[in-house]
Amino acid sequence: MAFPQPTLLLATSALLGICISPSCGGTQASENHIAVKLPGGQIPQFDEQRAMEDLRYLCEEIGPRRIGTLGGEKTRQWLQTQLSTLDGWQVEEDSFLAEPPLGARRRGEVQGVNLLAKLPGNQAGEIWICSHYDTFDTPGFVGANDGGSSTVVLLELARQWQSQTPRQGQTLVLAWFDGEEKFPPLEWDDFTNSTFGSRSLAERMEKDGSIRNISALILLDMVGDSQLGVLKETTSNSRLKRIMEQAASVLDDPNLFVGQRDIKDDHIHFRRRNVPAINLIDFNYGPANSYWHNQKDNLDHVSAKSLGRIGRLILTALPAVEQSFQPRKPSKRN
Numbered sequence: 249m250a251f252p253q254p255t256l257l258l259a260t261s262a263l264l265g266i267c268i269s270p271s272c273g274g275t276q277a278s279e280n281h282i283a284v285k286l287p288g289g290q291i292p293q294f295d296e297q298r299a300m301e302d303l304r305y306l307c308e309e310i311g312p313r314r315i316g317t318l319g320g321e322k323t324r325q326w327l328q329t330q331l332s333t334l335d336g337w338q339v340e341e342d343s344f345l346a347e348p349p350l351g352a353r354r355r356g357e358v359q360g361v362n363l364l365a366k367l368p369g370n371q372a373g374e375i376w377i378c379s380h381y382d383t384f385d386t387p388g389f390v391g392a393n394d395g396g397s398s399t400v401v402l403l404e405l406a407r408q409w410q411s412q413t414p415r416q417g418q419t420l421v422l423a424w425f426d427g428e429e430k431f432p433p434l435e436w437d438d439f440t441n442s443t444f445g446s447r448s449l450a451e452r453m454e455k456d457g458s459i460r461n462i463s464a465l466i467l468l469d470m471v472g473d474s475q476l477g478v479l480k481e482t483t484s485n486s487r488l489k490r491i492m493e494q495a496a497s498v499l500d501d502p503n504l505f506v507g508q509r510d511i512k513d514d515h516i517h518f519r520r521r522n523v524p525a526i527n528l529i530d531f532n533y534g535p536a537n538s539y540w541h542n543q544k545d546n547l548d549h550v551s552a553k554s555l556g557r558i559g560r561l562i563l564t565a566l567p568a569v570e571q572s573f574q575p576r577k578p579s580k581r582n
């Protein structure tokens with residue numbers, strides 16, 4: 249899901265002062281000079297039909313994927329099976345306990361599991377691409393868009409990025425978070441009733457210092473709407489926003505972005521720990537967002553084309569993200 253804030257700022261694409269011309273050519277990234285180019289001069293390959301077949305499997309064969317349920321476990325097993333056929337990816341599970349707040353329909357502690365896939369690189373730093381795979385707790389909800397779309401985009405990115413290791417560049421990490429959704433009927437709360445998996449992981453990584461290895465984090469959520477219009481989340485890192493805008497431009501897809509809005513989502517727990525982060529989300533799903541969190545979030549209202557637009561955006565943006573963001577140096581311990 250993702251929790252909307254009340255203010256809606258429809259913004260024009262703020263491209264002032266940024267060079268998007270291929271002739272710019274510079275390799276030194278600065279706040280006002282980031283060159284995004286098509287990788288190898290070509291539109292990157294992203295098999296959107298295969299991603300759509302994955303989404304069909306997720307919705308029709310697995311179905312609801314609430315935290316701590318068999319659907320969630322089946323999803324992880326399926327993702328791990330898919331990843332095991334690819335070169336280079338190292339997969340691990342990250343378990344945590346989520347406690348539904350008093351008054352929630354669910355009672356007692358719930359075991360959640362984040363799934364992480366790493367493709368080690370030969371340079372310092374990690375670029376994280378993230379999604380949540382759990383679904384909202386309401387009867388018959390399969391989350392084709394909310395939870396499903398970004399999950400299958402990450403899987404297809406894993407196929408496209410697979411390589412012998414170490415890859416040339418920073419380490420890539422794909423993170424499928426569990427427990428992003430709140431426990432109903434209670435309202436969303438950033439710290440007690442939502443984002444259980446990302447919050448747990450960010451806390452642990454802050455404690456052991458590994459969060460400083462993350463150079464940048466890109467969160468995808470609700471990216472499958474057949475009428476796709478992506479928000480650049482207001483509080484997201486401004487340089488990441490500009491790179492994404494430029495990537496859409498070089499892909500000749502400038503209408504992909506429709507404005508900005510403050511959205512609470514898995515990225516907040518990394519952002520508040522100073523990780524440069526962006527949330528790419530379409531929060532206008534059906535008329536007046538009426539397909540959100542109900543049975544209308546199904547395969548009829550998502551499209552392969554939208555999955556492809558997002559997949560190619562990330563593939564195109566990655567080199568500029570790697571060039572522009574480096575890991576933070578370890579802090580001195582007293």
Ligand SMILES: [Zn+2]
Nearest residue numbers: 249250384394
């Ligand atoms: Zn949701």
